[in-house]
Amino acid sequence: MMARTKRSRRSYGAGEWGRNRVRVFPDPKTGILQIEWRENGRRLTRSLGHREWVRAKRQADQFAGGFVGPEIGNRVTTEPEPLTLGTLFDIYGEEVTPTKGERARRSDKVATRMFFQFFGGDRDPATLSQRDWDRFIRERRAGRIGPSGKPVGDRTIEWDLTFLIAVLNWAERSRDERGDLLLDRNPLKGLRKPREKNPTRVVLSEAEYQALLGVARGVNWRFRVALVLAHETGHRIGAIRQLRWSDIDIEAGVVRWRARHEKTGYEHTTPLTAEALAALEEARRMSRGIGDAPLIPASRDPSVSVSRSMARIWWERAEVAAGLEPKRGRGWHSLRRKFATDLMDLPLKVLCELGGWKNAQTVLRCYQRADEGQLRKALESRRRVRT
Structure with missing residues (x-):
């Protein structure tokens, strides 16, 4: 035993x-x-x-x-044991990981196991070098390491290495009980992470949204509520799934986004449109939710929020019902890009507050995309100015 x-x-x-x-x-x-x-x-x-x-x-x-x-x-009063990578990951997991959101905590645990197995728990973190960095990228890209056992793209590798750098940076700033730094310096600082050259960032079109909206109620009333809220608020489906009725003030027409459900950890409040309020009224009629009950409850257990996998299944069913051809990258996040693109004329500060972005550069780089109509409008505006 x-x-x-x-x-x-x-x-x-x-x-x-x-x-x-x-x-x-x-x-x-x-x-x-x-x-x-x-x-x-x-x-x-x-x-x-x-x-x-x-x-x-x-x-x-x-x-x-x-x-x-x-x-x-x-x-135990003798010389401290040398810091190993396994010990460093243990300390980080005990002190830092618990302060993160649920999804980030799961991601930390997966990445910790992967790096532990790849480098070895007894490895001195100060000895990590460019060769280790390059070897990890090659093996991860080929699918020879990692939880899935399949080849992954540069975007995934970038996330993995970002976590490793965060752990080493934290160790560089943290001290042990004797007041000594856990790590004198981050040995991997400044190394270039691979970046996806042409990432797939689909922006859902208005026609596609209307097609999905037309079949949404037939898929599930919960899906329709989530779809409208994602379109009208521009927030991630993860944050929308976790909303509670206590986060909603229908009379004031506002919604509170809790920090622990936001990827950025940014708690904020945003106004609701008439379409969003109508969807919330529908949700209240269907679920009779009050207090701290989930806004979009799971079908089998109304006391918990609908799962991420169920939200994805609804989306796939809606695409089929709407007759939309499958397109890589068209998912819940394409609604967030649509929100940022539709409101491109707003000051970036206002847009960031509405959508919950902390960094305006992220909006410009990853979310907004000018279409042909906007480009032509800009050229016409220039022509009028010159005339």
Whole structure:
């Protein structure tokens, strides 16, 4: 029978009850970590002499496994163990990842496992170099590493390396219990990440939106509400799925976007159009939601929001019902690009506030696209000025 491990914010336990159970926990007054175990029926406690949570958990595992004995508390004042990539990822996962949104937390865990397996947990992070960087890009691009086991594009590789750089940058700014920096410098700082040369950024056309809207109610009333809100607010489907009735003020005609559901972590409030308010009234009639109930509930469990996969399935069904030819990149995010493009004449500051963008450059680079009509209009305006 394998040893059970229990994690919580206040303590960490390893081993089996009645046999080799060990627990570490912080002293409530000093914060210094303590280790506790039973010996001949007596409960014994000893100070570990430090506040390094990841290190304390490792010591508890070693104690439970019989690799070290009660003298562990007297040995921790020696020279600190060298920082390994595995330890660095553990610390980052304990202290930084929990502060992120749900999707980012999942992404961090997947990326951590991938880099841990590729570089090795015992690798000294200070020894990472250009050769490791280039080798990772080659192997990831070919599909020889990664959770899917399939080749991936430069955009995915860019996301992976952005996470790795973030961990190393954080280590460069963070200190251990002795006041020493975890990492003297980021060895990969300044290396160029691969970038997709011609990324597929489809902007949903007005005709396509009207076609989807025409079949939306037949797909599911929830899909129609989500479709209208995505079109009218310009927000991500992830944020729209997570809306609660407590976020909506129909009388004032505004909606609150919670920081934890926004990719940028930016909490803000935006006004609602007449079309959006009509969709919300429909949602209230269909779900009778109040208080903190989900605005777009799951079909099987109205107490939780509809899943991301179900939203994607609805979109695919609507495309088929509307007779739209499949097009790579046409999905929920194409509505966000349509929003930014439709409101291209607005000042960027106003557009960013409406759509929840923190960086105006992101809007210009990734979301707005001038069509032929706008280009001709601009040329006509120039001709009038010259005349």
